[in-house]
Structure formats: C-alpha cells, structure tokens
Amino acid sequence: MEDVVVIGAGVVGTAAAFNLAKSGFRTTLIDSSPPGMGCSFGNAGLIAVDHVAPLASPDTLSGIPRMLLRPDSPLRLHPCSAPRMTPWMVEFLRQSRQHNFERNTVALASLITRAAGAWRRLLDQHIVRDLFRDIGSLYVFEKPVARKTEHRTLSLLDHYGVPYRNLSAQEVRREFLPALTPHISHARYFPGMASVTHPQKVVQGFFDAAMKAGARFKLACVDGIKPSFDGKVELTINGERTLADKVLIAAGARSRPLMQALGSNVPLTQERGYHVQLSQPTTDLLKVPVSFMERGFTCNPMADGIRLAGTVELGAGSEPDWQRADILATHFRELFPEGALPEIASRWHGDRPTLPDYLPMIGELPHAQNVFVATGHQHLGFTLGPLTGELVARLMARHRHAAAPDIDLHPFRVDRFSRDKHRPHRRIQ
Template sequence: MRKDVVVLGAGIVGVSIAVHLQKRGRSVLLVDRRQPGLETSFGNAGLIQREGVYPYGFPHDFGALLRYALNNTIDAHYHLAALPKIAPFLFQYWMHSRPAQHKAIARLYAPLIEHSVTEHMALAEEAGSAQLIRPTGWMKVFRTDRAMEEQVRDAEQVKRDFGVNFVALDGRAVAEREPHLTADLKGGIHWTDPAAIYDPHALVMSYVELFERLGGEAAVGDARTLEQAAAGGWRLQTEKGPVDAGAVVVALGPWADAVTRRFGYRFPLAVKRGYHMHYKPKGNAVLNRPTLDFERGYFLAPMARGIRLTTGAEFADRDAPKTPVQLARAEPIAKAFFPLGERVDPEPWMGMRPCTPDMMPIIGPAPRHRNLWFGFGHAHHGMTLGPITGRLMAEMIVGETPVIDPKPYRPERF
C-alpha cells in the first residue's frame, strides 16, 4: 500500500488531521493500535472551551500547594512513587505557570482557542453530526462569596483581553438555569461562548466516517514499527500489510514518545490521568449544561449515557494501574450536589492527557527529519483543539498559508 500521508493516532487530533489532509487531496491512512476514539478522546468533560485561553496552570498560592501536598483532594492526586520521575516536569510546569509567564503564554495560545468552536462546527456540519454540539456554554458554581469574587475578577480580565463572554449569576439565577442542583450555592459564572458535546465518542466517529467518505482509509497498526524508507519516505507495518508513505504525522497523544524517542527527540511530555463515571439521574432531574463544583473540584456533564462525573488530574506513571480514589472522593459530594442515581458503567474509565511544561501543544515539522510531523501535547484541550490543529497541520503539510501563525507551537522550542 502506498499513501501520501500516514497519521499515527486516531483520537480527536489525529482524526481531524486526517480529515483535513484528505479534504486537500492527499491520500491518507489513519493508523491506531485500537479502533478510533477509544483513548483520551473517549473520556472528557465534553467541552469545546472557547473561554480556555489560559491553559490549566500549576498553582502558585501557598494554600493550594499545601492542600495538594496532603494528597486528599478531588481535583488533584499523585502517586508518591512517581514523583522522582516527574519532578523535573513539575518544576518546569510550575515555572511556566508564574503569573507573568502564564499571561504571556495565554497570548500565544489564544489564536488556537479562538478557532475552537468554529472549526468543530465546520467539521460537524460536514459530517452530519452538528446536533451533538450544543451551544449551552458551561457553568462554574461557587459555595463561598470569596471564591466567586476572585473568579469573577479573573473572568472579567479574560473578557477584556480576549473578548470571551460570560454572565455572573447570583444564587437565584443559578437555580433558574439549573433547578435540580441541591447544594447551597452563592452564585456562579456562565461562560456562554463555549459549546458542549453530548457524546464525544460519537462526534469523533462521525469525523472518522467523514474521512472515509472522502476516500480516506483506517487501519490497525503498531506505530513502533515506523522506519525511514528510501527517498525520504516512511514505512509502517499494519494489519493490511506494509505501508509506504511520503510523510508521517505523529498524533499519538500520551504515547507520542513511542515514536519520537526512537528518532532521537526527547520532549518533556508528561501525563495527567483522569477518570469518569456515568450515573442515571434520579426521578425527573435534569442537568441542562456542564457544571463545575468549583471548590470541590469535580465536574458534571449531561451525556448520552447519563450524567458524567469527571475528576481532576492524577500525576502518576502513564501505565500504572488505575487508582480512581478521586472518583470515590467526589461521588458522595456530587450526589449531595445533584440527584445522581445508580452507576451506569461497570467500572471507572481512565484516560491520560498529554502535557507539556509550557502548557501548549507541539505542532509542526520534526526539526531533524524530512516529512515527519508532530501534533500532540494538547493537555486538557485535546477535544477543544482537535479540528483547528487538524486544519493548521494540513495547511502546513500541503504548503497553504496557515490560518494562524504556527511558530509558538513549533517542536524545536524544546
């Protein structure tokens, strides 16, 4: 088999890259070790975070650091045995999260975020799945006046700097929007520009179907078999036999190092693991939009399978066994917050977010290899940024003028 491009990784980022390349007349093979959309893209909060111009940073206030050090929170958890290995990454992450540096990163990150909803909608409309993207925005609700005041100040700054819209709500207005919340809430912030995805896996699969309608092919294969071939090309082993390609895109998320290290690249990539569980709502209870219980650090989102409860970040070895302690901590609090019924899933789902210390993805050509491209490291915003990354990457590969300047995300910054 011969292809113009092989895309390694069939999550939302890899699928989006494959679609955009196929739309531009390239013959593309999309390769994964599993069926598409079953890894990190399967389990997430289902948000297209138009407001997320400030990527998730490492806290710098002493109180938060002390709270996380105790290792008993919902929004963060760590494996003690993993800390020596990930300590260099955490230190760099902390340094990049300093207020002035974080603000500078937001300026570089914002162009990607600004295209997140529009690029998703363009693909979804072409795929016939626009009904899976709902313009409800999402809410962050507060149990204390202090937390609300601080967060409203931050939201006002985001609106001034980046033009993202929100509505500050008192307790009564929160209850009007979400009448089945049962906690005593002081108020909330309703981010109105983001969109909510009702079934993230179904949306990814609709993009795969679009890719195949455009003439693209998908196959199961092992990215670790990638090798350089003659005349600057590449060869890979798949279930359909060996494949020769003119170019390869590595979009393997937290497994990118399976390829990059073999070719001499040492990116400071770490993972934040996360968990989810679905619940049936009790009685006639309805959750109208994704909602974050801010002080407690968990997230509820209405999904096709039920109400999805998602946890924060777990710092651990990528391949360590599941330890869903954050989910166990969150479940009783969430049930007192919203009338959750029985569990739907047989066991907690776990996924892994691929993170860089400067909180921005790695997008662009490999510095030392012709026709090798990188597209990974999207951290908490893989679902948000998949389609705009796909467009940007495809434009660079085929020689079009990129929709935004890709320089801030270039691999050689590391």
C-alpha cells in the same frame, strides 16, 4: 498524490485525516484501537472556549500545596513517581512564572478563540451536527473568590471577548439547577460554550467523514518509525515495513516513544483523569453542563446519562485508582442532595498527553523531515481537535491546499523545550 499516514484515531487524528484526505492526500489512519476509544472517549464533552489561559500559572502554583493536602483533592501526585516526574515538575514551575504565563496565554488564546469557528466549519458540512449542543455551560463556586484572582480572570475573559454572565446562588438554582445545594457562593454562565451528547460518536463522525473523503483505516500497531531515502518515512506496522511520503503522529500520550525514536525527546507526560457515568436521572437534574471549580470536575448531561469527569493524577502507575473515580460520585451526591443519586453505570480512566507549559505541540520534527506531530492538548483535545486538524493538514501540505486560520505556530513547535537558540519559525498564513 502523496501517501500520508496518520497515527492515532482520536479526535485530533480523525480531524486531521479528514482534512488531509479532503486536500488530496492518499491518507491512511492507523490505530491499535477503534476510533475514539482513548481520551476522546472519556472526556467531559465540552468545547471550552473560555480556557484562554494555560493551567501552568501563578494561581495554579499557589494552590498546589493546599490541594495536595486534601484527601479528595482534584490533584494527586504519586510520591513514588517523584524522581521521574521531577524534570517535568521543574519545567512546570518555570512555565508558571508570570512572564512565561503571559506569553503562553497569548499563544493558547490564539487557538482557543478560533476553536468554535473550526467546529462550525464541520457542522456546516453536516458532520456530527446531531450530537452538538449550543446551550452554554456553568461554572459554580462554593466559596467567594479572592478579589485579585477574580479580577485577573475576568480581565482575561474580557480581553479575549469571551461572553459570560455572573449569577447569584439563588439565580443558579432558579434558572439552571433547582436540585443544587443552596450552600454555594455564586456561578458564572458561559453562553458561548457548546458541548456534545456523546464524545466517542463525535470522533466516529469525524472518522466517517474522513473515510468518505477517501481515507482508509488500519487497525494495527506501529512498531517502529525512521527516516528513509529521498525524504520518505519508513514505518513498521504489525511487523511489516512500509514507506510513506509524510507521517503525522497524533497518538496522544503514546506519541512520546515514536518521537523519541526520531531524536525528539520531549517532556510529554501522561496525566490521568477519570469519569463516572451515571444512569439517566428520573428528574431534570441538569439543564446545562456544570463545572464545580473548587472540586475540579464537570457534570455533563449526555445521551446515555450524566458524565462526571475530572481529576488530575500525575505519575500514576499502570493500574487505575478507582477511588479517584468514586470521589466524583461522592461530590455529586453532596452537591445534589435533593433526591436519589442515579446509579453508577460505568467508570473510566485515561491518560491525557500533557506538556509542562500546558500548550499543545503542533509542528514538524526538527530531526526527521516529513514527520509531523499534533499532541499535548491536555484537557483541551476535544476543544481544539477540529482546529488542530485544519492547521496540521495545511502545514503538511506546505501551505498549498488545506484552509486554516492565520495562526503563528512558533509557540507550539516541537523543540521549544530545548536550549537551542536557532529555532525555526513556522507560521500558517
């Protein structure tokens, strides 16, 4: 048996720890916080099987100037951060070109179209089944969408077999959202988009399954990491040195300094998002989760109230801008004017790990044998967590033990942003 350390107890790390422990590795999961208290705690709770195309796209690029001029925009770029964000933004522009977007769509879709299957495999093992809902989700548009843009979107959904149903404003109010303002254009219902009632408890469920499979947990900080003798990896944990046969870095936005210490300088940025938790409404405001496309946020009825989640804040400082969270509550009040707004129970902010091509990073570090990484899932960490856990476990097992779908991991390699033409090709099969 090999000793494996997984750094990061979010949705990706706990799913990976479960698969590694189940495959026979002596698995230690390490985090400085309890399981699921990072971005896994604050996400919208959607399993977004429609997100086959990355956000780095020509359509996103064309809409950025307009969004930056709006005070309530779902996108904000801090002016003071422009110098340090410039390399990331330049690469984002490059990845948004049509030919790169098309290539990246094929890669992302190879994961997204298999995400539901990975969730189903966990549910079949009676893991987090009581928190899972297969009730679909709505996308609401307040204005008509340009015909060419709509055609491109629907063509992608059709190509990858994503089921949907277009609804008029009247149908939306009659079937799903009776209290919604009548001043909307149309909506799209996705019957295959599942959701959960409590994201943090879902991660706790993955964690409990990993512990039951034989993993153990350390509430600690990883202060250092470096290669050691015979292919082993030396870790400094709370000031104490230890050796591992293999290490997985799945620490979200905190993965970058660990990777830098091992010679991999990747353009992983912290993309800040916010949520507002409303208390349980006295009326049935929401029957399904709903996303308002122009405003860039999602409303999800959860076990402890309605969660409003969204916004993209690039180059944010250490202190949160709670006005960004308050915008979400203002949007909700405008969209549901009938009746009193439920009270704000809590607010949250967190930093998504995001790469310029909006693809995750799954693979072995090129300059550090037996160190693997699974990060950069941006808005899709919750959707792709179970699948990534399967893929990286099989990769670390050198394809011998853990089950995983046949997916080409070459587009998600660690060194894909370098100019090295001699890149390794790694396929899970």
